[in-house]
Amino acid sequence: MKVLVPVKRVIDYNVKPRVKMDGTGVDLANVKMSMNPFDEIAVEEAIRLREKGVATEVIVVSIGPAKAQETCRTALAMGADRAILVTTDDTVEPLAVAKILKAIADEEQPGLVILGKQAIDDDSNQTGQMLAALMGRPQGTFASKVEVDGDSVTVTREVDGGLETVKLAMPAIVTTDLRLNEPRYASLPNIMKAKSKPLANKTPADYGVDTTPRIETVKVAEPPKRTAGIKVADVDELVAKLKSMGVAA
């Protein structure tokens, strides 16, 4: 069974994003970029499935600028077998991403597609569900546990108030939540080895997908700022404040 894992190049999660002065977006010039953290978890899960003998091949896909090749190489260094890089300098919305992934899935016929539940730049949380819809296949979103058994996969999901478990017929689409696993670091020998692993270069046109955005970003602004309030000296003062607010009798 093949496992397909899409990976996105995004601002590193440790970097505080800065809104551009002209309000057109977030400044990404000279900012450290990394693989989307939820996608790292997806890559890790796929590699573990191969290590358990459940999966035979892990294929990563990245859709983005030429530099997204680095993101592919990171996934290959973690242990993925080969990569497909779909290059475009346009902003590709989740629906267009899902259409490209659908075309790739049609070619590769994976048993599982494992995606991060959302990217930490646009925070859309859509691509996995959209891909499942386009493929007409079941979806297990926000996964904290994935167990493959024959031709089905049991997915434990993080939902409001607790956990929920669903059983899906494969091929199926899984999106990862934070606690599914802890991704490994690539070792130096594996980083070297990753450089010679196969990477296919494609464009959205190769898959016949129009990536023209459907949503226009009118402006991007800083969120309203909270300002620091007062400090109280002791518990009595805090109690008095709470009482004056009507929080306590």
Next chain:
Amino acid sequence: MKTLVWVEHDTGAIKDATLATVTAASKLGEVHLIVAGSNVGDVAEAATKIAGVGKVHVADDAVYDHVLPEAVAPMIVALMGHHDAFLAPATANGKNIAPRVAALLDVMQISEILSVEGDGSFTRPIYAGNAIATVKSSEAKLVVTVRATGFEKAAREGGSGTIEAVSGTGEANGSSFVGAEISKSERPELTSAKIIVSGGRALQNSENFHTVIEPLADKLGAGVGASRAAVDAGYVPNDYQVGQTGKIVAPEVYIAVGISGAIQHLAGMKDSKTIIAINKDEDAPIFQVADIGLVGDLFKIVPELTGKL
């Protein structure tokens, strides 16, 4: 514009997030609702009473019981034949269903809106709430998820909607519900609690959560939350987590105990009306957003506070 709003319910009560979504929908036009599941007669009846509601579509079928998107999405897509917008609260269910609906309609979804700006435009948070984007859709139909904290709740009474049964039955192609472990608590649910007491890594262990945080919460009738650090350390279950990757809350009062105030936590609670922080580190970032701060040892302060309230 005719809108269709997903009613989030637990077969007994309609969840507050639905009411906020009704408010968002009413800014776009006529509000219709969809209630799905078996034995949802009472829920549908309650839905007709929500202020400003027109038709309440009812899909009474056990296939929709666990809100499997494989079954629910096609049913909604059929209803979208005579609606212009689909709105779902940005709950686990809403986030699971809406993009599936959008893709089947071949439209781009707008996720987690904070406001309706008119003329097809909305605001939404990006980069974990570090930036707010104003976006405009030119799609034939709108598919939107709504961040409940951004909107007032519509009144549960005062409406006079009419019930209309959804014909046909769905099928959960390839997906089946196995089970759920939903934590039961006497305390108010985080997303609708008026007061929240949250603990961080400084609590040190699960035991201290029970003996320090919970008595204060119970005294105030508050919900109990936690930072991601406290959840990852195993002090409390995952569903306690407040933050960008957990629950987004906006209570009247948010009391952060032993929470440093990482960006990811602030993203989940910075819309609270009043933030109170108790932390021994006076330079902790939480104090930069707190309305009232108290510097000191939480193990002394919190029990004293609980005693004096």
